[in-house]
Amino acid sequence: MSDPRIPVTILTGFLGSGKTTLLNRLLREQHGKRIAVIENEFGEIGIDQDLVIRSDEEIFEMNNGCICCTVRGDLIRILGNLMKRKDRFDYVLIETTGLADPGPVAQTFVMDDDMREHLRLDGIVTLVDARHVLHHLADSEEVQKQIAFADLILLNKSDLEPAATLDALEARIRRMNIQARIERTIHAAIPVERVLNTGAFDVKRALQTDPRFLEPEYPFEWGGLYALPAGSYNLAFSDGPDPSMRVALLPAEGATPQALDKARDRAVRVFGRRHEVVESPETLTPGFHLYELTIGTQGRSYHVELARDGVFALFTQHHPEEFAMKWLSPRNEFSAVLEAVYKPDHEHDDEVTSVGIRFSGDLHMERLNEWMRELLATKGPDIYRSKGVLSIRQIPNRVVFQGVHMLFDFQPDRPWGSDQRVNTLVFIGRNLDRRELTEGFQSCLA
């Protein structure tokens, strides 16, 4: 059965990102639909066949101080009045100010009885100015929030930047919000049906398409496999951008990509043991040691001792080219038979990120409830959005959920049938601890 409620789309974006252009396009290109637009300026007399209303943003906080109870009082009042009309509109578009926090706008449609009864939040669309967003990201919490809350992000003015810049920008935005759809636009040109009535916020369709999971981030930038006979070697470094570098040397199972991946996962654990770091060792030997190699301005060479023939995996904190690293024997120089570059985890520490978690198995409902309640009660202000598809023990259907800050909603979805029962959970927010979230979620397994 289709939802009889009127869909609402929230348009956010920094000043100059193209919100008004998009709005005008949607109004012009949409045919046969009565769209009510609430704009973010003073005054509220309807103009343009009563469809455009200007509103002065009024944020209502509740006495309990809970940020998820913060709503937009002006929207409740204005939409409450509009909903009474017989000649109702079919769609509501809300344009926020450039500096608006989308949280209270979204929460208005979850928190308020009248709004929830008549309207449904369809999605949050954030416009981003491809040319200036990096600058805004650096000093505006609002822009970060707007990206974090979005279901659809339009990378607008994409004609003004080279493709490589756009790729980098998209990667950065993707790190912040893995569940949003990202589209590149010029003059905010995009077909209406890709923006309106997408059901992005609908809990039932929350994860109709799986969220794209990111390549994980690693504590090292490079890894390589070396196939070497037993013997003594030298690992030589020249002057580089840092005075020292951490490395790990592990035995590997073969010279295959699979062996490198396996060694990489072990190396993550080795790099995690920072308290056991061995500083400027006399000799490097394969094993679970984390070495801190002092290099200094003159460069330096370290002795490596291999007790047997084999394949060995070397992981370095920075890219070895930055230090002109060489693996040498008295007669030869060796290069890696297989190597990989990893995305480091030390960029943009303070900004909004997404944590996607996926694993199979059935969850214990009470434990999950307990964990979610505790998590959202303590971390709610930092968790902007959450979405998930869960496999709950003894429930034949997928259970989907959708959250804004501390408000969340579980609903049964279609049966798993013969599909593999997998739990997928995405958190978007600030100061998220990936490990803590993953472990917490896994502790809910039945």
Next chain:
Amino acid sequence: MSRLIQRQRAFSFAPRWQTVLDDYVQALAWSTDGQTLAAASIGGTIAWFSADQGNASPVLGRHAFGASALSWHPDRRRLASSGQDGRVILWDTHTGRILQQWLGGTSWIEHVAWCPDQRHLAWSSGKTIMLARPGETAEATPLGSLPSTIADMCWAPGDATLACAIYGGVWLWSPGQPMPLRTFPWKGSCITVRWSPDRRFLATGDQDATVHFWFTATGIDLRMSGFPGKVKTLSWDFSSRYLATGSGPCLAIWDCEGPSGPEGRSPILLEYQAATIRALAYQPDGPWLAAGYQNGHVVLWEPAFSIDPLFSAGPFDGEITHVAWSPGGRQLAVGTSHGNLAVLDFTPKGNSP
């Protein structure tokens, strides 16, 4: 119980007349003599009807973008209306002519009310209270500015003190006073405000699912929680002892008698078919409470006496949006979301023509 049964056996409660406006009934107001009923719709219509027959006035006024509120002058002739066109209009209901009108700023005008001094007409436009002296001056002047949009306003019974409900509490203003007389702060959004007839209390229904009582003499406030949602409708009984409050399907009656008021007391809870309450009105001089429901029913209660409904009528077409007792408390006007308008009264059974 016998009293209740006697009443129900003796009378029927049914529409005397019905009509249909163009859209959702936004406001209903009886003239002070009970002879005329005025109605306003979200379609913008302003109309008035003879209470007996439902004969409509020959001239129907309009507010572009929708009408919002009505207020009769005690002279029974002048009717003020306001609307989302930013206008306040003063009508002569005898001739249907516009006596005076004011065009505000860009904000909707959501409330208009004659001051008990019978000279001043006040309205709210966004965050501003405007004041006019119709018949004396042409211009309206700002009475005061508040920190947020005025959600509701209400003159004190028999006193030129205006209570304004805002996000942040209730502020009191008086004509001629450039500063608020008093503020009753509350860190939350007050949606609706009502004075008790004896002015002992100010009560508000709030966005955060609470009801507030302020003792106006001391400023002490009581907060009642436990409602299922925001509290949108309030009505005091004529004796100032009971306050009826509606939130979702929960109709709660608070007994305010005694020095501590409702503090520590449980309310009387009344439920009708789990239906959502849309409008409440106590009889102006009697114990009956009229409640209008989302399912189109109107129910009369006598909460101090029984938790069973006394009378019910309907369903009407659409949700009940307003209920208003005639000044004598013998007729009840009902408006719905589909524009239906009816005046119900009591007829002794067996005497029908």
